[in-house]
Amino acid sequence: MKSIAYFAAALLLLGSAVPASADEVDDLDEVNEVNDLDDLDDFNEVNDLDDFNDLDEVNAWRFYSAQDYPLSEGNSNLFGNVKTHSSNDDLDEVNDLDDFNDLDEVNKVKAWRFYSAQDYPLSESNSNLFGNVKTHSSNDDLDEVNDLDEVNDLDDFNDLDEVNVWRFYSAQDYPLSESNSNLFANVKTHSSNDWWLYNINTRQLHSRSNVSNCLDAYLKDGNYWVHTSLCDGAKSNQKWHVDFADHRIKHATHPNVCLDADPTDSQHKVQVWECHPHDVNKNQYWSVNEETVHFKRNNLYLTNTEHGYTGDISFEWLLREDEGHQERDQEWDYNRDFHQVRSDDDDYCLDAYQPWNGGRVRTSRCSHTDENQKWQYDVYTNQLRHVTHNRSCLDINDETGARPHLWECHPPTDNSYSLQKFDLSQTTSQFD
Secondary structure (H helix, E strand, O other): OHHHHHHHHHHHHHOOOOOOOOOOOOEOOOOOEOOOOOOOOOOOOOOOOOOOOOHHHOOOOOOEOOOOOEEEEEOOEEEEOOOOOOOOOOOOOOOEOOOOEOOOOOOOOOOOOOEOOOOOEEEEEOOEEEEOOOOOOOOOOOOOOOOOOOOOOOOOOOOHHHEEEEOEEOOOOOEEEEEOOEEEEOOOOOOHHHOEEEEOOOOEEEEOOEEEEEEEEEEEOOEEEEEEEEOOOOOHHHOEEEEOOOOEEEEOOOOOEEEEEOOOOOOOEEEEEEOOOOOOOOOOOOEEOEEEEEEEEOOEEEEEEEEOOEEEEEEEOOOOHHHOOOOEEOOEEEEOOOOEEEEOOOOEEEEOOOOOOOOEOEEEEOOOOOHHHOEEEEOOOOEEEEOOOOOEEEEOOOOOOOOOEEEEOOOOOOOOHHHHOOEEEEOOOOOO
């Protein structure tokens, strides 16, 4: 995420129709804040940006004549001549951004994941670029964080590596959102209101729609209330424990207080309430947009076996990590944004390509556009429902688990319901 922020800040200064090369931008490691440009080697005289009130309006371009010569400046004169590879016509020599000390003016930052034709994300590691399986790290992954328009102040984030961006889903599969300091669990808006920044160090949840505001639970008239308020790292009301082993967001200071989404509330408002087990109701069940999980039934785990372009699935006993089962994997990345169940070990997704009772379920190369790969885990019934082939669920078929298939979803009162009931448990947590 750090590299995205730096790159975005640089783009706001360097953006181009025929983009000026940034091949020699060698060092972004120390980019913590943006105050001045004194140490830019080819911008030595650019020491004052006071007149630039909004970096959104400042773009840098190289202009070419009809003869394909760049417009350049020398001693206050203008020329259309051969490229000099200097700051007169180019930005190639911008080698050091160490003194960018303030991101307050970066008002429009967009973050993307770029996929190759093979559906692999573009990622970076040790300054090298790769198109390979998803790593679920900031190297390739900001999922749907496409709108940072309201990110006007990052002063409290001393290390962007410690800040994670998430969308939190209620048991009804609605994202937690913020509007005018109120909290809601309602239909997805595809805006920054649905996203949250979690600072591991301060245990604060910053609203992406206004990063200066944090989730805040306070005591009034004997009851706890929740809203967003101006972030203060020393304020105990803003400390939260995001516990996704137990799928809940619990207050870290107030005793036994949990974030609660009551589905009977006509305004879909989110509240805080006394913590209770999920078998009482699912009001306090929260999930992240993507988590690594097991799907388990009676000590048997959903397992992927890859065979070339497609793979088989089965339910097997838990495999020991040191047994070297190279072609089997029991960890799955469940993505609620894309409704995909992806094998954590490769780029294969659960695929119901035969949409009828008894239809085969396999794994195939993940594709966000493949409607056969759309699934939704029902927190209330513990069924893995197909989104496209509605009324169909993953069914273990028999007690051996050797050949799961697709079948019409059974109600909990049906004798065969247990064949479709799977526990979802998180295997790793990003919040500890």
